[in-house]
Amino acid sequence: MSVFPVQDFKRNDTPGIVTVAGLGMSLSEHWKGSDYLPTPIVVPRGAARRESSRPSVQAAVGGSSCMEYDILTWRKIRFPGEPRHGDLLVYPNTAGYQMDKNESEFHQLPLPPKIVLTQRDGRFLWRKDEG
Incomplete structure (x- = not known):
């Protein structure tokens, strides 16, 4: 999965x-102008909010650079309410987008950590992948 903290919502x-x-x-650069196909899931920051009392919204998802093509999702996603600063936007099943051969420090940003998720005795455990 790929996880992005929400900075803002603008309508x-x-x-x-x-x-x-x-x-x-x-x-x-291989992915420039492409789109994440999986639909993101909003994980609210802090205590769970009652989304049913707020109207749903449709929005595209943009990255934090100032470039017009920095869009994670071009299509309009229906969210159960306005995503807020600090919420997490989770794109499931994105390993194919982040293949090792395409990772680079081209943008002079640190590479994101890789997380290994395992299941043991009915519980999910996670750890940072160190190698």
Whole structure:
């Protein structure tokens, strides 16, 4: 999965745009202008909020660079409510986008950590991959 902290939600009319702390270029020039296909899931920061009382919104998802092509999701995603600063936007099943052969320090940003998720005795455990 790929996880991005939400920086802001802006609505000019409809749809809006969610900006996240991350780059839509997926750390590689190979992915410039492409789109994450999986639909992201919003994980609220802090205590769970009652989304049913707030209207749903549609938005694209943009990265944190100032470049127009820095878009993680071009299509309009329906969110159960406005994503807020500090929420996490989780894109499941994105390992194919982040293959080792495409990772580089081209953008002069540290590479994100890799997490290993295992299941033991019915519980999920995670650890940072050190190698």
